[in-house]
Amino acid sequence: MQTPTRDEWLAKARTLSEALPYMRRYAGSTFVIKYGGHAMGDASLAELFARDIVLLKQVGINPVVVHGGGPQIGQMLERLKIKSSFIDGLRVTDKETVEVVEMVLAGSINKQIVAAINGAGGRAVGLSGKDSNLITARRLERVQRDPDSNIERVLDLGFVGEPYKVNPQILHALAQSDIIPVIAPVGFDVNGDTYNINADTAAGAVAAAVKAARFFLLTDVAGVLDKDKKLIEKMSLEDAHKAIADGTASGGMIPKIETCIGAVEQGVDAAVILDGRVPHALLLEIFTEGGAGTLIGKA
Numbered sequence: 562m563q564t565p566t567r568d569e570w571l572a573k574a575r576t577l578s579e580a581l582p583y584m585r586r587y588a589g590s591t592f593v594i595k596y597g598g599h600a601m602g603d604a605s606l607a608e609l610f611a612r613d614i615v616l617l618k619q620v621g622i623n624p625v626v627v628h629g630g631g632p633q634i635g636q637m638l639e640r641l642k643i644k645s646s647f648i649d650g651l652r653v654t655d656k657e658t659v660e661v662v663e664m665v666l667a668g669s670i671n672k673q674i675v676a677a678i679n680g681a682g683g684r685a686v687g688l689s690g691k692d693s694n695l696i697t698a699r700r701l702e703r704v705q706r707d708p709d710s711n712i713e714r715v716l717d718l719g720f721v722g723e724p725y726k727v728n729p730q731i732l733h734a735l736a737q738s739d740i741i742p743v744i745a746p747v748g749f750d751v752n753g754d755t756y757n758i759n760a761d762t763a764a765g766a767v768a769a770a771v772k773a774a775r776f777f778l779l780t781d782v783a784g785v786l787d788k789d790k791k792l793i794e795k796m797s798l799e800d801a802h803k804a805i806a807d808g809t810a811s812g813g814m815i816p817k818i819e820t821c822i823g824a825v826e827q828g829v830d831a832a833v834i835l836d837g838r839v840p841h842a843l844l845l846e847i848f849t850e851g852g853a854g855t856l857i858g859k860a
């Protein structure tokens with residue numbers, strides 16, 4: 562490695578020094594971080610993400626990671642020759658599929674993230690919504706209106722769930738320790754059925770239940786972009802509703818923004834959509850003045 566120049570040293574020192582007020586402000590707070598399947602694709606980025614999470618815990622913040630794994634579920638289903646389809650961005654999930662979903666999310670992916678955090682010097686523990694009754698789910702009802710006849714019909718997505726009750730007791734207990742929870746978005750109901758929950762939705766429900774100071778959604782774009790593809794740095798709840806209504810946000814960004822709105826309405830201080838492909842995106846957002854993604858908050 563080349564010896565840094567004096568200016569480079571000073572720039573590093575300035576960045577560290579700039580972080581101090583943020584460290585003080587957030588010490589003791591809980592941050593919920595949704596780590597998406599696309600964002601975890603690259604091994605070196607996954608390592609940096611794990612280091613960032615360990616750093617947060619080290620400076621007194623309580624990170625709670627909720628992960629996805631859509632692309633990885635897709636690959637496993639393909640290997641097993643099980644066909645899969647989506648309605649409104651949600652995977653239609655029959656009995657056979659939900660078994661694979663649980664295996665991939667609560668099994669391999671969850672343990673990969675736990676191992677990466679532990680490898681970076683942290684102490685992570687993997688949970689699914691089933692552990693400690695964390696996420697009770699119910700079957701998600703999706704209603705679609707036929708534009709021609711205007712008739713509504715209920716779509717059957719199978720074992721796709723929506724969080725019905727989140728019991729944050731285990732998260733509060735872990736916040737008092739040096740352990741970092743890593744949660745797979747799998748829920749259960751009183752009949753013992755297992756549900757596949759969209760990871761953004763699960764993370765939003767967890768963020769609301771713990772009244773997180775910040776809720777981060779790591780995705781594969783810089784944040785919410787305006788019609789000229791420029792990053793919108795800050796949005797009020799009203800702006801966020803407008804971005805959906807006027808078509809600025811489309812596709813996968815709609816449920817993301819809706820999740821952020823819901824989380825803020827339920828007591829999360831602010832939600833941030835940011836680019837998980839940028840190394841240390843989380844640290845930049847949390848500890849620097851400019852931030853990195855789109856912040857959605859009340860004001």
Ligand SMILES: Nc1ncnc2c1ncn2[C@@H]1O[C@H](COP(=O)(O)OP(=O)(O)O)[C@@H](O)[C@H]1O
Nearest residue numbers: 597780781782784785786809810811812813814
């Ligand atoms: N206004 C917008 N700003 C940014 N991304 C948008 C916007 N409207 C639609 N999108 C799309 O939303 C996608 C993010 O949603 P999604 O693919 O579901 O993310 P993830 O897989 O991380 O959950 C972006 O890659 C982009 O294609």
Ligand SMILES: CC(=O)N[C@@H](CCC(=O)OP(=O)(O)O)C(=O)O
Nearest residue numbers: 597598629630631651652759760
């Ligand atoms: C119901 C539903 O669609 N569940 C998702 C759960 C994983 C997920 O949401 O992962 P990402 O965040 O990586 O997209 C799925 O089966 O793909």
